Amino acid sequence: MDIRKLKGFRDILPGEALVWQHIEAAARRVFGLYGFEEIRLPLLEETRLFSRSIGEATDIVEKEMYTFADTGGTSVTLRPEGTASAVRAYLENGLHRTDPKAKLYYMGPMFRRERPQKGRLRQFHQVGAECFGWDEPGADADVLCLLWDFFGDLGLSGRVSLEVNSLGCAPDRSRYVGRLREHLRPRAEGLCENCRRRLEVNPLRVIDCKSVHCREVTADVPSLLDDLCGDCADHFARVRRLLDLQGVPHAVNPRMVRGLDYYNRTTFELLSGDLGAQNAVAAGGRYDGLVETLGGPAVPALGFGLGVERLILLLGADAASRPRPLVTLIHHGAEGLERALVLRRELLGRGILADIDYESRSFKAQFRAADRAGSRFALVLGEDEVAAGTAALKDLGAGTQEVLAVSDVVRRLTEASSVDS
Ligand SMILES: [Zn+2]
Ligand SMILES: [Zn+2]
Numbered sequence: 001m002d003i004r005k006l007k008g009f010r011d012i013l014p015g016e017a018l019v020w021q022h023i024e025a026a027a028r029r030v031f032g033l034y035g036f037e038e039i040r041l042p043l044l045e046e047t048r049l050f051s052r053s054i055g056e057a058t059d060i061v062e063k064e065m066y067t068f069a070d071t072g073g074t075s076v077t078l079r080p081e082g083t084a085s086a087v088r089a090y091l092e093n094g095l096h097r098t099d100p101k102a103k104l105y106y107m108g109p110m111f112r113r114e115r116p117q118k119g120r121l122r123q124f125h126q127v128g129a130e131c132f133g134w135d136e137p138g139a140d141a142d143v144l145c146l147l148w149d150f151f152g153d154l155g156l157s158g159r160v161s162l163e164v165n166s167l168g169c170a171p172d173r174s175r176y177v178g179r180l181r182e183h184l185r186p187r188a189e190g191l192c193e194n195c196r197r198r199l200e201v202n203p204l205r206v207i208d209c210k211s212v213h214c215r216e217v218t219a220d221v222p223s224l225l226d227d228l229c230g231d232c233a234d235h236f237a238r239v240r241r242l243l244d245l246q247g248v249p250h251a252v253n254p255r256m257v258r259g260l261d262y263y264n265r266t267t268f269e270l271l272s273g274d275l276g277a278q279n280a281v282a283a284g285g286r287y288d289g290l291v292e293t294l295g296g297p298a299v300p301a302l303g304f305g306l307g308v309e310r311l312i313l314l315l316g317a318d319a320a321s322r323p324r325p326l327v328t329l330i331h332h333g334a335e336g337l338e339r340a341l342v343l344r345r346e347l348l349g350r351g352i353l354a355d356i357d358y359e360s361r362s363f364k365a366q367f368r369a370a371d372r373a374g375s376r377f378a379l380v381l382g383e384d385e386v387a388a389g390t391a392a393l394k395d396l397g398a399g400t401q402e403v404l405a406v407s408d409v410v411r412r413l414t415e416a417s418s419v420d421s
Helices: 014-033 047-054 059-064 083-092 137-153 170-190 193-201 204-208 212-217 230-245 308-315 333-349 363-373 383-388 406-420
Strands: 044-046 066-069 075-078 102-111 123-132 161-166 264-271 280-286 301-307 327-331 354-356 377-381 390-395 400-405
Touching: 014 102, 014 123, 014 137, 014 308, 044 047, 044 083, 047 059, 047 075, 047 083, 083 102, 083 123, 083 301, 123 137, 123 308, 137 161, 137 230, 137 264, 137 280, 137 301, 161 230, 170 193, 170 204, 170 212, 193 204, 230 264, 264 301, 280 308, 301 308, 327 333, 327 363, 333 354, 333 377, 333 383, 333 406, 354 363, 363 377, 377 383, 377 406, 383 390, 390 406, 400 406
Parallel strands: 327 354, 327 377
Antiparallel strands: 044 075, 066 075, 102 123, 123 301, 161 264, 264 280, 280 301, 377 390, 390 400
16 A cells, blocks of 8 residues: 555554553543543644643744644644643633632643654643642642552552652742843853743743753753742742652752743653653643633643653553453354354353354364463363253363353353452
8 A cells, every 4th residue: 555654643553552541541540539530622723722822932832833724724733732722621611610620631642743753753642630720739739649649550650750840920930030041141152052042032941951062051050949939939848748748759850941831830740761861751830820821710720741652661562461351262163153152242241251253263273262362261162062052161271171051151151250350
Protein backbone atom coordinates (compact mmCIF):
# COMPACT_ATOMS: atom_id res chain seq x y z
CA MET A 1 0.00 0.00 0.00
CA ASP A 2 1.37 3.44 -0.87
CA ILE A 3 -0.52 5.29 1.88
CA ARG A 4 1.38 5.61 5.13
CA LYS A 5 0.63 7.34 8.38
CA LEU A 6 1.69 10.98 8.70
CA LYS A 7 5.09 11.92 10.15
CA GLY A 8 4.96 12.23 13.92
CA PHE A 9 1.83 10.07 14.21
CA ARG A 10 1.77 6.46 15.26
CA ASP A 11 -0.48 3.44 15.63
CA ILE A 12 -0.91 1.82 19.01
CA LEU A 13 -1.15 -1.88 18.31
CA PRO A 14 -3.17 -4.37 20.39
CA GLY A 15 -0.25 -5.71 22.50
CA GLU A 16 0.82 -2.18 23.43
CA ALA A 17 -2.74 -0.97 23.93
CA LEU A 18 -2.86 -3.19 27.02
CA VAL A 19 -0.44 -0.91 28.85
CA TRP A 20 -2.51 2.13 27.78
CA GLN A 21 -5.62 0.50 29.25
CA HIS A 22 -3.66 -0.28 32.41
CA ILE A 23 -2.67 3.40 32.77
CA GLU A 24 -6.17 4.66 31.98
CA ALA A 25 -7.72 2.27 34.49
CA ALA A 26 -5.26 3.40 37.19
CA ALA A 27 -6.10 7.04 36.40
CA ARG A 28 -9.85 6.45 36.61
CA ARG A 29 -9.40 4.60 39.90
CA VAL A 30 -7.08 7.06 41.66
CA PHE A 31 -8.56 10.28 40.24
CA GLY A 32 -12.04 8.99 41.06
CA LEU A 33 -11.03 8.28 44.67
CA TYR A 34 -9.95 11.91 44.99
CA GLY A 35 -13.36 13.06 43.76
CA PHE A 36 -12.34 14.05 40.24
CA GLU A 37 -14.87 13.46 37.45
CA GLU A 38 -14.15 12.80 33.81
CA ILE A 39 -14.83 15.44 31.19
CA ARG A 40 -14.52 14.67 27.47
CA LEU A 41 -13.41 17.59 25.40
CA PRO A 42 -13.20 18.25 21.66
CA LEU A 43 -9.85 17.87 19.91
CA LEU A 44 -10.43 20.91 17.73
CA GLU A 45 -10.95 24.42 19.10
CA GLU A 46 -10.85 27.98 17.85
CA THR A 47 -7.24 29.13 17.65
CA ARG A 48 -8.07 32.19 19.77
CA LEU A 49 -8.63 29.95 22.78
CA PHE A 50 -4.99 28.91 22.84
CA SER A 51 -3.38 32.19 21.83
CA ARG A 52 -5.31 33.92 24.59
CA SER A 53 -4.69 31.32 27.31
CA ILE A 54 -1.25 29.91 26.62
CA GLY A 55 0.14 33.30 25.59
CA GLU A 56 1.08 34.73 22.19
CA ALA A 57 4.77 34.87 23.02
CA THR A 58 5.19 31.21 23.88
CA ASP A 59 6.96 28.64 21.73
CA ILE A 60 3.76 26.63 21.54
CA VAL A 61 1.65 29.41 20.08
CA GLU A 62 4.44 30.93 18.01
CA LYS A 63 5.51 27.82 16.17
CA GLU A 64 4.19 24.52 17.45
CA MET A 65 0.43 24.56 16.90
CA TYR A 66 -1.49 22.54 14.38
CA THR A 67 -3.46 25.46 13.02
CA PHE A 68 -5.43 25.75 9.82
CA ALA A 69 -8.31 27.69 8.32
CA ASP A 70 -11.60 25.83 8.41
CA THR A 71 -14.01 26.22 5.51
CA GLY A 72 -15.50 29.65 6.11
CA GLY A 73 -12.19 31.04 7.28
CA THR A 74 -12.30 30.38 11.03
CA SER A 75 -8.83 29.64 12.31
CA VAL A 76 -8.94 26.35 14.19
CA THR A 77 -6.27 24.45 16.10
CA LEU A 78 -5.86 20.86 17.21
CA ARG A 79 -5.51 21.23 20.97
CA PRO A 80 -1.86 21.43 22.08
CA GLU A 81 -2.78 20.86 25.74
CA GLY A 82 -5.91 20.28 27.80
CA THR A 83 -6.20 23.10 30.32
CA ALA A 84 -7.50 25.78 27.93
CA SER A 85 -10.26 23.49 26.66
CA ALA A 86 -11.19 22.45 30.20
CA VAL A 87 -11.55 26.09 31.23
CA ARG A 88 -13.55 26.88 28.09
CA ALA A 89 -15.92 23.96 28.77
CA TYR A 90 -16.20 24.87 32.46
CA LEU A 91 -17.31 28.40 31.49
CA GLU A 92 -19.35 27.64 28.39
CA ASN A 93 -21.42 24.99 30.17
CA GLY A 94 -21.91 27.11 33.26
CA LEU A 95 -20.24 24.64 35.63
CA HIS A 96 -19.20 27.67 37.68
CA ARG A 97 -22.69 29.14 38.08
CA THR A 98 -24.18 27.39 41.11
CA ASP A 99 -20.89 26.43 42.67
CA PRO A 100 -17.51 27.36 41.23
CA LYS A 101 -15.93 24.25 42.69
CA ALA A 102 -15.24 21.46 40.22
CA LYS A 103 -12.70 18.67 39.98
CA LEU A 104 -12.25 17.41 36.43
CA TYR A 105 -9.95 15.01 34.64
CA TYR A 106 -9.50 14.07 31.01
CA MET A 107 -7.33 11.84 28.89
CA GLY A 108 -6.62 11.84 25.20
CA PRO A 109 -4.48 13.04 22.33
CA MET A 110 -2.84 16.47 22.06
CA PHE A 111 -1.11 17.86 18.97
CA ARG A 112 2.00 19.91 18.31
CA ARG A 113 3.50 20.51 14.94
CA GLU A 114 7.10 20.23 16.08
CA ARG A 115 9.87 19.16 13.78
CA PRO A 116 9.63 15.39 14.03
CA GLN A 117 12.68 14.06 15.86
CA LYS A 118 13.39 10.99 17.85
CA GLY A 119 10.81 10.60 20.57
CA ARG A 120 8.85 13.72 19.59
CA LEU A 121 5.39 12.99 18.32
CA ARG A 122 2.97 15.34 16.66
CA GLN A 123 0.11 13.46 18.25
CA PHE A 124 0.94 12.61 21.83
CA HIS A 125 -1.29 11.76 24.77
CA GLN A 126 -1.95 13.28 28.14
CA VAL A 127 -3.92 12.54 31.24
CA GLY A 128 -4.79 15.78 32.99
CA ALA A 129 -6.65 16.99 36.05
CA GLU A 130 -8.01 20.47 36.79
CA CYS A 131 -9.34 21.66 40.12
CA PHE A 132 -11.49 24.81 40.07
CA GLY A 133 -12.70 27.00 42.91
CA TRP A 134 -10.17 26.72 45.74
CA ASP A 135 -7.26 29.00 46.50
CA GLU A 136 -6.45 27.16 49.73
CA PRO A 137 -3.09 25.35 49.98
CA GLY A 138 -5.06 22.18 50.77
CA ALA A 139 -6.16 22.03 47.12
CA ASP A 140 -2.56 22.29 45.89
CA ALA A 141 -1.44 19.57 48.30
CA ASP A 142 -4.37 17.33 47.38
CA VAL A 143 -3.65 17.60 43.65
CA LEU A 144 -0.01 16.74 44.33
CA CYS A 145 -0.99 13.79 46.53
CA LEU A 146 -3.28 12.57 43.76
CA LEU A 147 -0.43 12.77 41.25
CA TRP A 148 1.95 11.03 43.67
CA ASP A 149 -0.57 8.28 44.46
CA PHE A 150 -1.25 7.71 40.77
CA PHE A 151 2.45 7.01 40.20
CA GLY A 152 2.45 4.90 43.37
CA ASP A 153 -0.50 2.89 42.05
CA LEU A 154 1.54 2.14 38.93
CA GLY A 155 4.50 1.07 41.07
CA LEU A 156 6.65 4.03 40.02
CA SER A 157 7.14 5.95 43.30
CA GLY A 158 10.79 4.96 43.40
CA ARG A 159 11.48 6.16 39.86
CA VAL A 160 10.12 9.69 39.98
CA SER A 161 10.84 12.75 42.07
CA LEU A 162 8.64 15.74 42.70
CA GLU A 163 9.95 19.28 42.38
CA VAL A 164 7.91 22.26 43.46
CA ASN A 165 8.27 26.01 43.20
CA SER A 166 6.19 29.10 43.67
CA LEU A 167 5.85 31.75 40.96
CA GLY A 168 4.10 34.06 43.43
CA CYS A 169 1.51 36.59 42.31
CA ALA A 170 1.83 39.09 39.44
CA PRO A 171 3.50 41.83 41.57
CA ASP A 172 6.00 39.27 42.91
CA ARG A 173 6.87 38.21 39.40
CA SER A 174 7.22 41.73 38.09
CA ARG A 175 9.62 42.55 40.96
CA TYR A 176 11.54 39.43 40.11
CA VAL A 177 11.52 40.02 36.36
CA GLY A 178 13.07 43.44 36.99
CA ARG A 179 15.80 41.90 39.10
CA LEU A 180 16.33 39.11 36.61
CA ARG A 181 16.71 41.52 33.67
CA GLU A 182 19.23 43.56 35.63
CA HIS A 183 21.14 40.40 36.36
CA LEU A 184 21.03 39.06 32.81
CA ARG A 185 21.50 42.20 30.68
CA PRO A 186 25.24 42.52 31.30
CA ARG A 187 25.54 38.81 30.46
CA ALA A 188 23.26 38.88 27.37
CA GLU A 189 26.20 38.22 25.01
CA GLY A 190 26.41 34.67 26.29
CA LEU A 191 22.73 33.86 25.71
CA CYS A 192 21.32 32.10 22.67
CA GLU A 193 19.62 34.24 20.05
CA ASN A 194 16.20 33.18 21.24
CA CYS A 195 16.95 34.17 24.81
CA ARG A 196 18.37 37.57 23.87
CA ARG A 197 14.90 38.29 22.48
CA ARG A 198 13.18 36.61 25.44
CA LEU A 199 15.18 38.79 27.81
CA GLU A 200 12.94 41.71 26.79
CA VAL A 201 9.67 39.87 26.07
CA ASN A 202 9.60 37.27 28.83
CA PRO A 203 12.84 36.87 30.77
CA LEU A 204 11.43 34.02 32.91
CA ARG A 205 11.78 31.78 29.87
CA VAL A 206 15.52 32.40 29.77
CA ILE A 207 15.91 30.39 32.98
CA ASP A 208 14.05 27.55 31.31
CA CYS A 209 16.20 27.45 28.16
CA LYS A 210 17.81 24.11 27.42
CA SER A 211 20.83 25.61 25.58
CA VAL A 212 24.12 24.86 27.33
CA HIS A 213 25.26 28.48 27.00
CA CYS A 214 22.09 29.80 28.56
CA ARG A 215 22.35 27.28 31.37
CA GLU A 216 25.83 28.60 32.14
CA VAL A 217 24.78 32.23 32.06
CA THR A 218 21.77 31.58 34.27
CA ALA A 219 23.57 29.30 36.73
CA ASP A 220 23.53 31.92 39.49
CA VAL A 221 20.33 33.87 38.74
CA PRO A 222 18.53 35.30 41.78
CA SER A 223 15.73 33.16 43.20
CA LEU A 224 12.10 34.05 42.60
CA LEU A 225 11.33 32.75 46.07
CA ASP A 226 13.15 35.78 47.55
CA ASP A 227 10.59 38.06 45.87
CA LEU A 228 7.45 36.35 47.18
CA CYS A 229 5.09 38.58 49.17
CA GLY A 230 3.99 37.45 52.64
CA ASP A 231 0.79 35.80 51.40
CA CYS A 232 2.47 33.87 48.62
CA ALA A 233 5.35 32.78 50.85
CA ASP A 234 2.84 31.58 53.47
CA HIS A 235 0.78 29.74 50.84
CA PHE A 236 3.87 27.93 49.57
CA ALA A 237 5.02 27.04 53.09
CA ARG A 238 1.62 25.56 53.91
CA VAL A 239 1.52 23.49 50.71
CA ARG A 240 4.94 22.09 51.59
CA ARG A 241 3.92 21.39 55.18
CA LEU A 242 0.86 19.43 53.98
CA LEU A 243 3.05 17.41 51.64
CA ASP A 244 5.42 16.66 54.53
CA LEU A 245 2.55 15.63 56.79
CA GLN A 246 1.28 13.24 54.11
CA GLY A 247 4.69 11.79 53.40
CA VAL A 248 4.99 13.09 49.83
CA PRO A 249 8.71 13.66 49.25
CA HIS A 250 9.51 16.80 47.28
CA ALA A 251 12.32 19.23 46.59
CA VAL A 252 12.12 22.96 45.94
CA ASN A 253 13.48 23.99 42.56
CA PRO A 254 13.46 27.81 42.36
CA ARG A 255 14.46 27.65 38.66
CA MET A 256 11.28 25.90 37.59
CA VAL A 257 9.25 28.56 35.80
CA ARG A 258 7.09 26.50 33.42
CA GLY A 259 6.63 27.30 29.75
CA LEU A 260 3.14 28.80 29.77
CA ASP A 261 2.02 32.30 30.67
CA TYR A 262 -0.92 31.43 32.85
CA TYR A 263 0.78 29.93 35.90
CA ASN A 264 1.09 31.60 39.30
CA ARG A 265 2.02 30.44 42.81
CA THR A 266 2.55 26.68 43.13
CA THR A 267 4.13 25.00 40.12
CA PHE A 268 5.48 21.49 40.00
CA GLU A 269 7.09 18.83 37.88
CA LEU A 270 7.41 15.11 38.32
CA LEU A 271 10.78 14.09 36.96
CA SER A 272 12.48 10.85 36.18
CA GLY A 273 16.20 10.34 35.70
CA ASP A 274 15.34 7.41 33.46
CA LEU A 275 13.99 9.65 30.71
CA GLY A 276 17.15 11.49 29.61
CA ALA A 277 17.03 15.23 28.97
CA GLN A 278 13.27 15.30 28.42
CA ASN A 279 12.86 14.18 31.97
CA ALA A 280 9.50 15.65 33.07
CA VAL A 281 6.73 13.08 33.01
CA ALA A 282 4.10 15.35 34.54
CA ALA A 283 3.86 19.09 35.12
CA GLY A 284 1.38 21.62 36.30
CA GLY A 285 0.54 24.32 38.74
CA ARG A 286 -1.83 27.05 39.74
CA TYR A 287 -3.44 29.29 37.15
CA ASP A 288 -5.62 31.56 39.25
CA GLY A 289 -6.04 34.19 36.50
CA LEU A 290 -6.90 31.98 33.55
CA VAL A 291 -10.65 31.63 34.06
CA GLU A 292 -10.91 35.42 34.16
CA THR A 293 -8.62 35.82 31.14
CA LEU A 294 -11.02 33.63 29.18
CA GLY A 295 -13.97 35.83 30.10
CA GLY A 296 -15.21 34.18 33.31
CA PRO A 297 -15.35 35.30 36.92
CA ALA A 298 -12.26 35.25 39.15
CA VAL A 299 -12.09 31.54 39.98
CA PRO A 300 -8.81 30.19 41.33
CA ALA A 301 -7.70 26.90 39.78
CA LEU A 302 -4.83 24.50 39.39
CA GLY A 303 -4.06 21.34 37.51
CA PHE A 304 -1.50 19.21 35.74
CA GLY A 305 -0.95 17.17 32.63
CA LEU A 306 1.09 14.02 32.37
CA GLY A 307 2.56 12.50 29.24
CA VAL A 308 1.31 8.99 28.59
CA GLU A 309 4.11 8.12 26.12
CA ARG A 310 6.74 9.07 28.70
CA LEU A 311 4.91 7.18 31.38
CA ILE A 312 5.02 4.10 29.14
CA LEU A 313 8.78 4.55 28.71
CA LEU A 314 9.03 4.30 32.49
CA LEU A 315 6.61 1.42 32.86
CA GLY A 316 7.83 -0.62 29.91
CA ALA A 317 5.59 -1.46 26.96
CA ASP A 318 5.05 -4.96 28.38
CA ALA A 319 3.91 -3.79 31.82
CA ALA A 320 0.45 -5.20 31.23
CA SER A 321 -0.15 -8.62 29.75
CA ARG A 322 -3.02 -10.13 27.85
CA PRO A 323 -5.50 -11.82 30.23
CA ARG A 324 -5.14 -15.60 30.07
CA PRO A 325 -8.18 -17.69 29.18
CA LEU A 326 -9.32 -20.14 31.87
CA VAL A 327 -10.17 -22.65 29.21
CA THR A 328 -9.68 -23.38 25.52
CA LEU A 329 -12.40 -25.46 23.90
CA ILE A 330 -11.03 -28.13 21.60
CA HIS A 331 -13.41 -29.75 19.17
CA HIS A 332 -13.75 -32.17 16.29
CA GLY A 333 -16.31 -32.28 13.48
CA ALA A 334 -19.30 -30.05 12.83
CA GLU A 335 -21.24 -31.26 15.84
CA GLY A 336 -18.27 -30.88 18.16
CA LEU A 337 -17.83 -27.28 17.03
CA GLU A 338 -21.56 -26.53 17.56
CA ARG A 339 -21.51 -27.91 21.11
CA ALA A 340 -18.25 -26.11 21.86
CA LEU A 341 -19.61 -22.76 20.66
CA VAL A 342 -22.81 -23.13 22.73
CA LEU A 343 -20.80 -24.05 25.83
CA ARG A 344 -18.36 -21.24 25.30
CA ARG A 345 -21.09 -18.63 25.13
CA GLU A 346 -22.50 -19.92 28.41
CA LEU A 347 -19.06 -19.58 29.95
CA LEU A 348 -18.63 -16.05 28.59
CA GLY A 349 -22.01 -15.21 30.11
CA ARG A 350 -20.56 -16.12 33.51
CA GLY A 351 -17.59 -13.86 32.88
CA ILE A 352 -15.25 -16.79 32.24
CA LEU A 353 -12.62 -16.15 29.60
CA ALA A 354 -12.88 -19.08 27.19
CA ASP A 355 -11.02 -19.36 23.89
CA ILE A 356 -11.97 -21.27 20.75
CA ASP A 357 -10.88 -21.69 17.15
CA TYR A 358 -13.70 -21.59 14.56
CA GLU A 359 -11.83 -24.04 12.42
CA SER A 360 -11.71 -27.77 13.27
CA ARG A 361 -7.95 -28.16 13.11
CA SER A 362 -6.10 -31.20 14.44
CA PHE A 363 -6.21 -31.77 18.20
CA LYS A 364 -2.45 -31.23 18.25
CA ALA A 365 -2.78 -27.77 16.66
CA GLN A 366 -5.63 -26.83 18.99
CA PHE A 367 -3.69 -27.97 22.08
CA ARG A 368 -0.70 -25.94 20.91
CA ALA A 369 -2.92 -22.86 20.65
CA ALA A 370 -4.26 -23.50 24.18
CA ASP A 371 -0.67 -23.61 25.49
CA ARG A 372 0.27 -20.46 23.63
CA ALA A 373 -2.73 -18.59 25.05
CA GLY A 374 -1.76 -19.76 28.56
CA SER A 375 -5.07 -21.52 29.19
CA ARG A 376 -5.33 -23.40 32.47
CA PHE A 377 -7.74 -25.98 31.06
CA ALA A 378 -8.56 -27.55 27.73
CA LEU A 379 -12.08 -28.83 27.26
CA VAL A 380 -12.19 -31.57 24.63
CA LEU A 381 -15.31 -32.29 22.56
CA GLY A 382 -14.17 -35.03 20.21
CA GLU A 383 -16.17 -37.67 18.40
CA ASP A 384 -16.42 -39.98 21.45
CA GLU A 385 -17.42 -37.18 23.82
CA VAL A 386 -20.07 -35.86 21.41
CA ALA A 387 -21.54 -39.36 21.07
CA ALA A 388 -21.57 -39.86 24.87
CA GLY A 389 -22.81 -36.37 25.74
CA THR A 390 -19.65 -35.71 27.76
CA ALA A 391 -16.59 -33.48 27.62
CA ALA A 392 -13.03 -34.17 28.80
CA LEU A 393 -11.57 -31.46 31.00
CA LYS A 394 -7.77 -31.44 31.01
CA ASP A 395 -5.82 -29.48 33.56
CA LEU A 396 -2.94 -28.40 31.35
CA GLY A 397 -0.62 -27.58 34.24
CA ALA A 398 -1.21 -30.71 36.32
CA GLY A 399 -1.65 -33.01 33.31
CA THR A 400 -4.79 -34.56 34.89
CA GLN A 401 -8.09 -35.20 33.16
CA GLU A 402 -11.68 -35.70 34.24
CA VAL A 403 -14.68 -36.67 32.14
CA LEU A 404 -17.76 -34.54 32.79
CA ALA A 405 -21.36 -34.64 31.62
CA VAL A 406 -21.79 -31.64 29.29
CA SER A 407 -24.43 -30.33 31.69
CA ASP A 408 -21.76 -30.16 34.46
CA VAL A 409 -19.11 -28.30 32.49
CA VAL A 410 -20.26 -24.77 33.27
CA ARG A 411 -20.66 -25.49 36.99
CA ARG A 412 -17.22 -27.14 37.18
CA LEU A 413 -15.45 -24.28 35.36
CA THR A 414 -17.31 -21.65 37.40
CA GLU A 415 -15.91 -23.33 40.53
CA ALA A 416 -12.41 -23.40 39.05
CA SER A 417 -12.58 -19.73 38.08
CA SER A 418 -13.69 -18.66 41.57
CA VAL A 419 -10.74 -20.62 43.06
CA ASP A 420 -8.54 -18.81 40.52
CA SER A 421 -9.65 -15.35 41.54
ZN1 LIG B 1 2.47 37.35 46.12
ZN1 LIG C 1 18.56 30.26 25.42
